[in-house]
Amino acid sequence: MESTKQIDNHKATVHKTDHYTQEQLEELQEKADGQEKDLARYFWKHPFGRFSPSQLHRNCEFIDWPLTSTRRALTNLTNDDILVKTEYTVEGKYGRDEHQWRWKRPADFKVEPKQGDMFGTPKSQNKGPYAEV
16 A cells, blocks of 8 residues: 555444443544554554554553554454454463554455456557557
8 A cells, every 4th residue: 555545534433332322422433533543554654563452552652542442443454454464473461362463565455367467468459569560
């Protein structure tokens, strides 16, 4: 991803529960949106780094929210194809293994080949120096 356009267009997901009013839910949505964008920008600035939720909490001065919010944000960013959950684990804050996440790089995107890619370019579209006249 060359720019932060995908980050800027990202919208956080907050799960509605019965004990929140619509106004409170909108406030929570706005907070979650900011948290996810902050984390996405951090990964964008460190495209080759791998970080667990506890590592992010320990090392990122901008994080002032609960660890569970970080876990929610990582899951949502993974579901939205911004981050990748890796197979690497480290010991977390509570002594249990935590997976690490990383920025989703262009090579991670699966691009379906087009018919022309699979069978070559038709001669009629070949504009190279040796094209048939």
